[in-house]
Amino acid sequence: MAPILSVRDLTIKFANRTVIQHLTFEVNPGDNLAIIGPNGAGKTVLLHALLSLLPYEGVIEWSPDAKLGYVPQKIAADRQLPLHVNDLLAAKARILKLPAKNIRSVADRVGLTAELLKTSVGTLSGGEFQKALIAFALLGEPNVLLFDEPTASLDELAEEHIYELLRDLQRERHLTILLVSHDLSVVYQSATKVLCLSKGKPCFGPPREILTPETLETVYSAPLKFYEHHHDK
Numbered sequence: 001m002a003p004i005l006s007v008r009d010l011t012i013k014f015a016n017r018t019v020i021q022h023l024t025f026e027v028n029p030g031d032n033l034a035i036i037g038p039n040g041a042g043k044t045v046l047l048h049a050l051l052s053l054l055p056y057e058g059v060i061e062w063s064p065d066a067k068l069g070y071v072p073q074k075i076a077a078d079r080q081l082p083l084h085v086n087d088l089l090a091a092k093a094r095i096l097k098l099p100a101k102n103i104r105s106v107a108d109r110v111g112l113t114a115e116l117l118k119t120s121v122g123t124l125s126g127g128e129f130q131k132a133l134i135a136f137a138l139l140g141e142p143n144v145l146l147f148d149e150p151t152a153s154l155d156e157l158a159e160e161h162i163y164e165l166l167r168d169l170q171r172e173r174h175l176t177i178l179l180v181s182h183d184l185s186v187v188y189q190s191a192t193k194v195l196c197l198s199k200g201k202p203c204f205g206p207p208r209e210i211l212t213p214e215t216l217e218t219v220y221s222a223p224l225k226f227y228e229h230h231h232d233k
Contacts, residue, residue: 007061010056046197088136130150
């Protein structure tokens with residue numbers, strides 16, 4: 001199987017600071033790649049490089065049939081602007097020349113009701129806002145979704161619902177997912193591969209090999225309390 005993403009000898013620098021150095025890994029179609037590591041390790045920077053949003057050295061090669069969708073951890077726009085969810089989705093639909101029925105389709109799939117589509121973005125709950133961003137990413141029918149800590153500001157119940165939605169979407173649409181997450185239990189349950197970024201040497205492999213107490217202590221420079229979830233892969 002040809003990889004959908006090949007990264008070779010990737011180095012990213014800002015001024016005199018090297019954030020990522022000589023990173024190499026591959027992602028196959030249908031993989032769920034979890035990207036973990038301490039704050040400042042370059043997780044969001046890596047996603048931005050994969051999306052060609054910043055300069056880098058080395059090779060990032062997507063397969064010709066890769067269509068990318070991106071769900072950021074937050075957006076820079078003022079959430080108090082009089083912008084409704086439907087306005088947000090309609091703007092992207094116009095750019096992609098998609099019919100209005102596509103908006104309704106993605107909204108239905110993520111659980112955005114007609115009432116929520118008419119709601120101001122600034123008054124949405126954290127979980128509703130995250131669903132709006134996922135619907136935005138799904139417009140255009142991507143086969144790869146990149147998520148930057150999609151549940152960082154959510155309570156436990158909303159977090160569970162978002163991760164359940166991601167699992168369902170991956171199964172239904174045969175998606176490849178790249179997910180930045182701090183929740184190691186979710187990573188262990190859902191990921192097929194794990195990429196650890198740290199100030200030392202990065203590591204890459206299946207969860208059972210990477211998510212060990214020894215590796216995690218090396219990556220985070222401190223012992224971590226981590227509970228394994230035994231399940232069938």
